[in-house]
Amino acid sequence: MMREWKKGLWDVLFPVAELPGMMSGLGDRWCERCGEPYEGEMPEIFRCSNCAGRRWHISRARAAYRAEGAVRELIHEFKYNKEFHHLPQLTSWLEEGFERFYAEESWDALVPVPLYPLRKREREFNQAEELARMLGRRRGLSVWKVLERVKKTETQAKLRRSERLRNQKGAFCVKSGFDLKGRRLLIIDDVFTTGATVDACAQVLHQAGAEHLAVLTVARG
Numbered sequence: 190m191m192r193e194w195k196k197g198l199w200d201v202l203f204p205v206a207e208l209p210g211m212m213s214g215l216g217d218r219w220c221e222r223c224g225e226p227y228e229g230e231m232p233e234i235f236r237c238s239n240c241a242g243r244r245w246h247i248s249r250a251r252a253a254y255r256a257e258g259a260v261r262e263l264i265h266e267f268k269y270n271k272e273f274h275h276l277p278q279l280t281s282w283l284e285e286g287f288e289r290f291y292a293e294e295s296w297d298a299l300v301p302v303p304l305y306p307l308r309k310r311e312r313e314f315n316q317a318e319e320l321a322r323m324l325g326r327r328r329g330l331s332v333w334k335v336l337e338r339v340k341k342t343e344t345q346a347k348l349r350r351s352e353r354l355r356n357q358k359g360a361f362c363v364k365s366g367f368d369l370k371g372r373r374l375l376i377i378d379d380v381f382t383t384g385a386t387v388d389a390c391a392q393v394l395h396q397a398g399a400e401h402l403a404v405l406t407v408a409r410g
């Protein structure tokens with residue numbers, strides 16, 4: 190009873206910004222690579238203009254929600270105000286995406302996008318790592334912290350798209366001692382915007398031998 194009341198209150202306070210086309214299912218379409226949703230008549234499989242001519246290292250990226258409204262707010266509060274109590278809700282949104290797009294495949298591990306060490310010290314935690322850990326616990330999946338951020342990049346939010354792509358070059362490497370040959374890895378982050386960050390991660394994982402790489406985020410920008 191109490192729980193239902195609380196849930197009702199939650200829905201009033203934080204109406205969820207649903208991704209058109211990703212939540213309502215039938216008849217809706219999204220870019221098969223980056224997951225950008227489109228409404229209306231679209232071929233079964235298509236690539237959006239953002240993806241045309243771009244060389245991706247991920248097979249696809251998916252999220253169940255847009256980074257709007259309550260979703261955007263909670264991510265922001267979690268990340269920048271250290272409002273850690275939002276983690277279960279954020280993980281539930283992440284898990285919705287997992288259930289919908291990735292649950293039927295087998296995965297060797299979840300790989301969180303790392304923060305640059307100095308930034309992690311400032312922030313005290315890595316949001317992607319926390320999300321991966323909680324999702325991993327819920328779904329019985331391993332979390333491999335195999336990536337290292339070796340370049341202090343500008344905050345992506347301040348950059349234009351072309352700058353974002355350049356900014357991530359050489360930003361990551363795979364820690365030594367990990368054999369990723371033939372592995373199927375699901376890269377985890379909070380928000381997918383241009384995909385530059387996660388694709389830079391995928392590139393080094395691929396170079397280290399990983400065979401199948403996809404991305405799951407709580408939301409997409």
Ligand SMILES: [Zn+2]
Pocket residue numbers: 220221222223224225236237238239240
């Ligand atoms: Zn696309």
